[in-house]
Each structure stands twice: as C-alpha cells, then as structure tokens.
Amino acid sequence: LGRGTFTHVSALEDVGSRMDELLTKIDSPVLTDLKLKIEGDAELYPNPLPDLFSGEPLTVMGKFTGSVPLSVRLEGKDAESEFTYDLPLNLDSAPKEEAIPFLWARNKVSNLMDEFRLGNEQLKSEIISTALAHRILTKFTSFVAVEQIVVNPSRYLLSKAVPTELPEGWKYDSISGPRPSVKFASLPQTASDAPLTVVVGLILIIFSLVVFLVRKRLP
Incomplete structure (x- = not known):
C-alpha cells in the first residue's frame, strides 16, 4: 500500500496514450523499496516511501525532534543491484x-x-x-465560520411561518393525515332590485312613445 503511482486522464480521447505511459512507467521503476535512514527522532511521510518512477519527483515531509542530523541516507533497489545515496542536510540556509x-x-x-x-x-x-x-x-x-460583524445590532427578529411545497414524491396524507374537508356555505342574496327597475323604466318609455305617436296621427 502506498508504493504506486497514478496518471490523470482529463479527456476521453487521451485514455489510450495515457494508459500506455502508465503501463510503461510501472513496468520499469527507477528505484523500489525505498527507505530513508535518519539519525535521531523523526516522523517521515509518506510512510512507506513510494517507488520512484521516471519523470516523477520523490517528496518526503519530515519533522525532527531534538537536533537535526547533518545528512540522511536513501536506500533502495534498482534493476540490477542495491542503491545507496547519502544526502547532506543544511536546514539553516533553507x-x-x-x-x-x-x-x-x-x-x-x-x-x-x-x-x-x-x-x-x-x-x-x-x-x-x-x-x-x-x-x-x-x-x-x-x-466552522464564526462571523465577527453583527449585521443586526438591534437584535429584533421577525418570525413568520412561510408555507412550503412538499418534496417530489411525498404525499400530504402520509405526513399530516387526510386534508380537512371544506364545507361550502351559501351566501345570502343581498343584491338590490336595480336590474328590474331599469327594465320597467325602459318599458314605460317605449309605451309613452307609442301613445305619443298614436295621438299625433289622430285628426
């Protein structure tokens, strides 16, 4: 666990070429079974160290307790033999x-x-x-974000119940029971007789006009 590598494929058309690169890389690693030997108390991560592949860096994060050693030793295996390399440490100038x-x-x-x-x-x-x-x-x-600026210094809050729609697929009856039945009541007939009065008035006007025309024709 933790000794492999990965290849990021950002486009579908690049899958073939990127997979060829990955298979070539893991088929012939530069160094395997890497170990970093340090004198003193140190926490090194990642642990274990990953294998080293061509074109990739090896990054190690370490925390020292006490005095810092002057050098570290990197051990591993290449394709033919054991590998050892001493690395000087000069953290004062880092x-x-x-x-x-x-x-x-x-x-x-x-x-x-x-x-x-x-x-x-x-x-x-x-x-x-x-x-x-x-x-x-x-x-x-x-x-957790903690807001330092008070937006409402008066601290008077307004509360109001706002109706919301149920989520899709939910039924009202399964949550709050059946909806209450609504009773319809008949309203009293309180309208005035204005329409009837208008009709009667029109009839009287027409009747008066007829009487006037008849009397005008008589000798």
Whole structure:
C-alpha cells in the first residue's frame, strides 16, 4: 500500500496514450523499496516511501525532534543491484515557509487515514488531534465560520411561518393525515332590485312613445 503511482486522464480521447505511459512507467521503476535512514527522532511521510518512477519527483515531509542530523541516507533497489545515496542536510540556509508544517501534517493525516481504513480504529484520536492542531479538514473534523460583524445590532427578529411545497414524491396524507374537508356555505342574496327597475323604466318609455305617436296621427 502506498508504493504506486497514478496518471490523470482529463479527456476521453487521451485514455489510450495515457494508459500506455502508465503501463510503461510501472513496468520499469527507477528505484523500489525505498527507505530513508535518519539519525535521531523523526516522523517521515509518506510512510512507506513510494517507488520512484521516471519523470516523477520523490517528496518526503519530515519533522525532527531534538537536533537535526547533518545528512540522511536513501536506500533502495534498482534493476540490477542495491542503491545507496547519502544526502547532506543544511536546514539553516533553507527558507522558512509557513506552509511546510501544514503540508507535513496533511501527509501524516493521509497516512493515518490509510491505516484507519484498514481497521486500526485506535488512530481516530490521533487523526483528530493532528487535524485540530494544524487546521486540517478530515473525516472527523470540519471548519466552522464564526462571523465577527453583527449585521443586526438591534437584535429584533421577525418570525413568520412561510408555507412550503412538499418534496417530489411525498404525499400530504402520509405526513399530516387526510386534508380537512371544506364545507361550502351559501351566501345570502343581498343584491338590490336595480336590474328590474331599469327594465320597467325602459318599458314605460317605449309605451309613452307609442301613445305619443298614436295621438299625433289622430285628426
């Protein structure tokens, strides 16, 4: 676990060529079974070290307790023999980057999570403590935003019940019981007799007009 490599395929048409690159890479690694030997107390991650493939860097994050050693020894195997290489350490001239402790902690948590998934559940407390100390998001920790500016200084809140629609597939009867039946009541007939009055008035006007015309024709 943890000694392999990966290839990212961003487009479907690149699958063939990228898979050929991956198979060629894993078929002939440059170095295998890598170990980093350091004098003193040090936490190194990833642990174990991955195999070294052509065109890829080997990045190791370490935390030293006490004095820093002057050199480290990298051991491994190539295609023909054992490999050993001594690397000098000069941390006094190294740049002081604030992100380095965070990167080390993230690698440590990743390593612990691999062991946790394999059944070592006792590592949960160590994962949480490391994540909280370095502010890392994990399966057991999360970020909480705390607003410092009070938007509503008067603190008078308005509460109002707002009706909402049920989610798709839900039925009202299965949640709140059957809907209450609605009783329809007849309203009293309170309208005026204005339409009838208009009709009677028109009839009287027509009758008066007829009488006037008849009387006008008489000798």
